[in-house]
Amino acid sequence: MIAEYADRVWRGESDDSIVDQGMEGKGVKPIVDGVGWWSGFGNVVAFEGSGELALFDTSSPFSAAQLHADVRAWSSAPLTAAFYSHGHIDHVFGTGPFEESRRATIYAHEAVAARFERYVLTSGYNAVINQRQFQAPGLRWPVEYRHPDVTYRDSLTVRQAGVTFDLFHAKGETDDATVAYVPEHRLLLPGDLFIWVTPNCGNPQKVQRYPREWVHALHRMAALDAEIMLPSHGAPIFGRDRIRQALLETAEWLESLVTQTLDLLNAGARLDEIVHTVTPPEHLADRPYLRARYDEPEFVVRNLWRLYGGWYDGNPANLKPAPDAVLATAVADLAGGAARLADAALDALSRGDERLAGHLAEMAALAAPTDAGVHRVRAQVFSTRAANEQSLMAKGVFTWVSSESSAHANRLGAPE
Structure with a gap:
């Protein structure tokens, strides 16, 4: 059933992405023996083996109770480990109900702790911008977080729930991203480095994103030759060729924006000129995983300018306006x-x-x-x-x- 559903999404016949959660509310769906996929705004991948339960990502504070109920309908094994793909709140708030009886070990990149500290420091601002972004006027930003127990800098291999998690750090949407590869199933867990729409690396209300480093991460993931990819937003992808195509074409799309922007920046162009000149590759416009439905190209360009060129946009009237x-x-x-x-x-x-x-x-x-x-x-x-x-x-x-x-x-x- 999931393979057929994933095929429809691949062909553009169904929508499932960070914008459309096509299988939300359907519970945990089996992928292979001992691996289940839970769809929501922030997918969760569950692993059961050796009498243990492990989760890759843990969803949001708004869905923690439903996640717990759905996973418990799939497995009664105690949660012994969880992995944060990064520190956004739709990925780090679901362990509470599981840990009422036993504390799990949570693994994450070392920069997650600094993100949580920043979230506390700017909780009011984050409430305002997320109310605006998601049309949620009652949203309140959390100030208490479940911090990871084990952190790493570049890479880490962990054995949990009967399988191996090869973790490595990447920059892209965030500076604290973790990618996981499970060799027993040739399973790739890219987190938010693939979300079934154009990369979210220009969000106008959020902190710095890293488009060039994101390209590198996409190439690194493609080289793993995975047979299954389970993103933290959007549908699964099955098959080595499809996974490589999705990752490499996303890299091509993003690298084109990076190259065009840097060429114009190095030529001395103003931000205004760059924003209205740079366009993504036309031959990729029909890809269902490269629709600009969440972020969009001109926002990526502005983020690249912020990363490499500072805040002065080249218009002298805007220097001290x-x-x-x-x-x-x-x-x-x-x-x-x-x-x-x-x-x-x-x-x-x-x-x-x-x-x-x-x-x-x-x-x-x-x-x-x-x-x-x-x-x-x-x-x-x-x-x-x-x-x-x-x-x-x-x-x-x-x-x-x-x-x-x-x-x-x-x-x-x-x-x-």
């Missing part, structure tokens, strides 16, 4: 008022220039923050933008902004 509201007020005065800017935004929107419409609507709202009509226009512009975007990142920000201005307009008494 006027406050946004001051600039917006000056432009509104030149245009004849904030309402004129709002009208111009609607005109740009009607002509299909949503990017320009966004600039004009935002300036109008900054220049006249208590004008209900202006907020109504801002809400319309960004609602339209959200509806026409493919990536969850852009949809999240634009939807949040639209809702924000709708609330302002209603509070200020704008006419419908």
Whole structure:
């Protein structure tokens, strides 16, 4: 059943990725003897053998109870080990119910602890940006974490639940990623280094990503010649050829963005020029695992600029800029008022220039923050933008902004 399902996903007939959890709520599905796959927002791979249970990734605080119930329906063996593919909260919060009777040994890269410390330091900020990204206004960011018991720097081999876990460190979406290979089953566990959409290495609201290092990790994983790959988001992939294709084409897609961006950066181009020039390889556009539905290419370019070029974007006006509201007020005065800017935004929107419409609507709202009509226009512009975007990142920000201005307009008494 899982092989047939995975084949449909491979062919683009079903969706299962970090955006669409196609098998969520279906419990633990057998992959091979002693290996089960649990689908959720943060997949979990369970191993049973030698009277032990081990988990690769442990899901989120929101699904820990369901994970425990589903795994217990599959195996009654005590949890003796768990592995974090990295420290994002949808991968590290599921051991609690298992550890009520016995503490497990948790393995992770040494940088996971520093991530947890940063999460505590910036818990308020992380709550805000994840509320916006996932449209979850009630989300509260956790400040207590289950720290790993055993950490490593470059590589580590562990024997648990009757199988071997060959672990190695990689950089990509995070700086604390662990990849695991289980030779007994020729099984690759890439964590979030493959998520069935374009790589999440440009997220505009999150910390630094590492696109070039991600390319290296993809090549290293492809060289393992695995027969089964179980990502931490999205469907399994079966078969050496398919796994190699998915990993190497993802590497090609990402390396193209890296090369184009670095070439332009080294030529002295401004960030604005680079963002609007670099494009991914056209011949990979139809791949079901390379759709820009979560992150997107221009965000990757900005992240590369941040990594290699700092925060100055090449525009001297942005080095020590006027406050946004001051600039917006000056432009509104030149245009004849904030309402004129709002009208111009609607005109740009009607002509299909949503990017320009966004600039004009935002300036109008900054220049006249208590004008209900202006907020109504801002809400319309960004609602339209959200509806026409493919990536969850852009949809999240634009939807949040639209809702924000709708609330302002209603509070200020704008006419419908």
